[in-house]
Amino acid sequence: MAHRDDIECWLTDMDGVLVHENEAIPGASELLAGWEANGIPYLVLTNNSIFTARDLSARLRASGLNVPEERIWTSALATADFLKQQVPGGSAFVIGEAGILTALHDAGFVMTETNPDFVVVGETRTYSFEAITRAIRLINRGARFIITNPDATGPSVDGVLPATGAVAALITKATGREPYVVGKPNPMMFRSALNKIGAHSKKTGMIGDRMDTDIVAGIEAGLHTVLVLTGISDQREIEKYPFRPDEIVDSVADLLPTITGTIKTV
Numbered sequence: 326m327a328h329r330d331d332i333e334c335w336l337t338d339m340d341g342v343l344v345h346e347n348e349a350i351p352g353a354s355e356l357l358a359g360w361e362a363n364g365i366p367y368l369v370l371t372n373n374s375i376f377t378a379r380d381l382s383a384r385l386r387a388s389g390l391n392v393p394e395e396r397i398w399t400s401a402l403a404t405a406d407f408l409k410q411q412v413p414g415g416s417a418f419v420i421g422e423a424g425i426l427t428a429l430h431d432a433g434f435v436m437t438e439t440n441p442d443f444v445v446v447g448e449t450r451t452y453s454f455e456a457i458t459r460a461i462r463l464i465n466r467g468a469r470f471i472i473t474n475p476d477a478t479g480p481s482v483d484g485v486l487p488a489t490g491a492v493a494a495l496i497t498k499a500t501g502r503e504p505y506v507v508g509k510p511n512p513m514m515f516r517s518a519l520n521k522i523g524a525h526s527k528k529t530g531m532i533g534d535r536m537d538t539d540i541v542a543g544i545e546a547g548l549h550t551v552l553v554l555t556g557i558s559d560q561r562e563i564e565k566y567p568f569r570p571d572e573i574v575d576s577v578a579d580l581l582p583t584i585t586g587t588i589k590t591v
Contacts, residue, residue, distance in 0.1 A: 329572065329583060332549055334524035335360065335367040336398075336515060339381075341534035341556020342577060343369065349389045350555050352578025357390060359584030366522040367396060370515075372508040372538070374401035374424045374447035374473035374489070398518045400473040400508030401425040401447060405432040406517045407507050408471065412442045418463050420456050420492070421447030425473055440466070446496065446504070447473040448489050457492065461499045470496065474508030509538040512546035519546075532577065534558055540570045553577055 337343065343353040360367045369392050371381065378397040385392045401421070405428035408415060414433050418441040419426055425447035429436070444460045464470050470493075477490035493504050508514050519526060526547035533539020534556025543550040552558060552570040555577075563573070574580065 329530065329549065329551075331528060332530040332583070333365070333528040334519075334522060335365065335530050335532065336370055336518055336543075336548070337367065337532040337577075338534060338539050338556075339369050339371045339385075340373075342532055342553050343390060344385065344388050345555065347384070347388050350576055350578075352576055352581060354390055355581055356577050356584070357392060359581065361391075363584055365584070366524055368398045368518045368522055369396055370398050370509070370518060372400045372474035372476055372514075373479075374399055374404070374508070375422045375449065376424045377427050378402065380423070398514075398521060399424055399428070400514060401428040403514045403517045404445065404447070404471060404473045404507040405429045405434070407513060408443060408445070409433065415442040417441050417443040417445045418460060418468065419445045419447070420449060420452065420460060421445065421473070422449050424448070438463070441468050443471050444468045444496075445471045445473070446489055446493055448476075448479065450486075452487070452492055457496060461496055464496065464500045464502055470500070470502050470504040472504040472506050472508075475506045475510070476508075510542040510545075512542050515542055515546040515548065532580070536563060536566045536568075536570075541566075541568060543570075544568055551580070553579075 378394040381397050382392055382394040401424035409432040416435045416437045418438055444463050472489050472493045475490045476488045478485040479488040529548050531543035531548040532551045534553050536558050540550050540552055550570040551572045553576050
């Protein structure tokens, strides 16, 4: 396993690592600026498939973080990348919002309700029972079932919201068909991210805040894994799992000394 000093490229999760409820986590801005200044290839990863990379870049900017859109890799982009390899110029029936629709359009896909190659379910704020019914019927007729990410719930001000995984469970119950999941913890998302920046797993680090998605997928993809404690995991949570990250640090601020000439006081 690579030592941190050998790492030449970085993948990092977004929520809980760089931002928390739209507030930049101390050290995140300096780390990103250091990567940019030193020409270190990196990507910011998110399982959220609602937003386009441009949308997310603007949201991060509002939080005080400068991340160009080409440095953002979403489960929607990873899904479109995967489906393009499977069926170039294919067709899909999509339940989702701008993130997945734009990514599939840009990948050369046609959106259709007539005999699509794939039914793709992504995150959306307004799941339609009519659209779910149509998805079930199309899968029963032979469309392949794909979901952007497995998250069963998402956060909101009022409490949890049902997310992609919960809607997928409804469709699976009705069809008897399990979806193929592209986003974390499938290492596929990391492999497509590595391809995008021309990185090799042995020289790449992954920073995440979740043992059950970021760290397990990072380990399976052969990356140097760093767990930060600014998000969802704490020591008790870590103990539940039979695997361990290569490093556990309090926050991304602890990684600043790894950037040559950009060490800042946080």
